[in-house]
Amino acid sequence: MKKNLSKLFILLLALNIFLIGCTNEQDAVSSQPADEPTEQVDVINEDTNKNTSTATIPEAVNKPLKIAAIMQMSIGTFSSQYVAGVKEQVEKFGGEVQIYNSNNDLAQMATHLDTAVNQGVDGILIDHGRADALEAGVKKAIEAGIPVVVFDNDIDLPGVTKIDQDDYSLAWDSLKTLAQDIDGEGNIVYIWVGGFTPMERRNVIYEAFKTRYPAIQEIARFGTASANTALDTQTQMEAILKQYPKGEIDAVFAPWDEFAKGAVRAIEQAGRDEISVYGIDLSDEDLQIIQKENSAWKASAATDPAEVGKIQVRFLYQKIAGEPTPQIFSLDPYLVKQTDLPKQNISMDEIGDYIDGWGESNAATSAWMEQLEQQVKE
Structure with a gap:
């Protein structure tokens, strides 16, 4: 049903663009x-x-x-x-x-x-x-x-x-899930670093998120990009956990999987099972962490x-x-929640068995590509 509605929306949008184009751009269709x-x-x-x-x-x-x-x-x-x-x-x-x-x-x-x-x-x-x-x-x-x-x-x-990756949708999917899971109120930690186009886009949505959910308060923010980002994040998160004892942090928003990995490791080593992590991006390594029993990493948009x-x-x-x-x-992003995945470990190649639409993109395909691939094989 969801796919049908999506396709209907796309068709209506395409028709609208076509009609506008026919009305206003007839003279502009030249040999470019x-x-x-x-x-x-x-x-x-x-x-x-x-x-x-x-x-x-x-x-x-x-x-x-x-x-x-x-x-x-x-x-x-x-x-x-x-x-x-x-x-x-x-x-x-x-x-x-x-x-x-x-x-x-x-x-x-x-x-x-x-x-x-x-x-x-x-x-x-x-x-x-x-x-x-x-x-x-x-x-x-x-x-x-x-x-x-x-x-x-x-x-x-x-x-x-x-x-x-449609960074705006990625950020919103993850943040909305966070807000719903903590009932729209609580204290969160934001791990972020500027200077990267996708990070800047994700931050735009984060700022809107704070306006949308005024009862959710950011109590700490940090983040660095380095050769050992996950390890650096873990060290920084450990310091935050000492500063805010049990019961004072509800969730962490980590808009990069390297941030999420470091935060999860710090939370689990500290035994802070009351804190949930919501991320962006996904890999085989990330899946293993999310699927671990009682993992703090609850969802990732990817x-x-x-x-x-x-x-x-x-x-x-x-x-x-x-x-x-x-x-x-x-690209169309997907929200991968811990509760959507099986108990046994899976790889990125298997996510499509549990997340509808994953890995089914036919973007940027031409009929000759299949022939070229076959020719190379031979």
């Missing part, structure tokens, strides 16, 4: 380049992004391509599973990908971007980073005819597709990190093939 849509689209739903116009493999992708994946950092299991998804999809298409890890150094990230452009790669993937550090390099890539697709980045340039990587690669190959791609694309 494939990667420059006639109007910027704020949100593209996964089900509307299928291109099945031809089953012939375009010449531009019918050969081994060299792809550069430039990352702001590679911390934790989310990043490792994202990289695995990127590598898997590129290899299925017969290409090769070089991963550039910038260790949270934006200047180094910009240097990696310039290196990739100068090497004349066929396409560039960017993971996180900020426009003020990377926009010049991305413009250089576009001028060189190298397509670019960014993930969780604030770059806004014509022809550059940027994808995200997308499949490997699927994120695969979709980003598919958009890039569509660009290389000269096919139209959206300016903005948001």
Whole structure:
């Protein structure tokens, strides 16, 4: 029933956009380049992004391509599973990908971007980073005819597709669950760090959340991003627990799974079973923690990190093939609650058996992709 309603909503929204476009934009539909849509689209739903116009493999992708994946950092299991998804999809298409890890150094990230452009790669993937550090390099890539697709980045340039996890929905799903579980009142700890596009977006919703639930009070806030974020978070959370004895903290909001892991470990080692943790992002390691008996981690809003990587690669190959791609694309997030999962441990590959819709995305698919994958196999 939920899926049917969702599809009906999408159809009505699409019809509305179509009618507006027919009325106001008839003269604007001219022969623009494939990667420059006639109007910027704020949100593209996964089900509307299928291109099945031809089953012939375009010449531009019918050969081994060299792809550069430039990352702001590679911390934790989310990043490792994202990289695995990127590598898997590129290899299925017969290409090769070089991963550039910038260790949270934006200047180094910009240097990696310039290196990739100068090497004349066929396409560039960017993971996180900020426009003020990377926009010049991305413009250089576009001028060189190298397509670019960014993930969780604030770059806004014509022809550059940027994808995200719909951070606003992720944050709201997790926070709303927190509020409902503590009956709309209590004391919470907020673990957060600025300087990252998805974190900034999630914080927008957190600020709205405080207005929506005035009886929920933030009593402590901290957070750092480092090579050992989970361990640093655990140490900081241990200090908070000493400052606020049993009964003074009801929940923790951790909008990054590395934060959540550290908080859970500190809470469990202190025997503070009255505190619940609500997070964002998910990995195999996170699942093991959530499924542990009496775990403090009650829910996490997430997308499949490997699927994120695969979709980003598919958009890039569509660009290389000269096919139209959206300016903005948001993946549908899912709320994974502890109570929805079985007692036995499961992996990310099995979540779809318990969370309706998980792992079923057909985003950024073209008919020729299946043929290309089969050709590479042979």
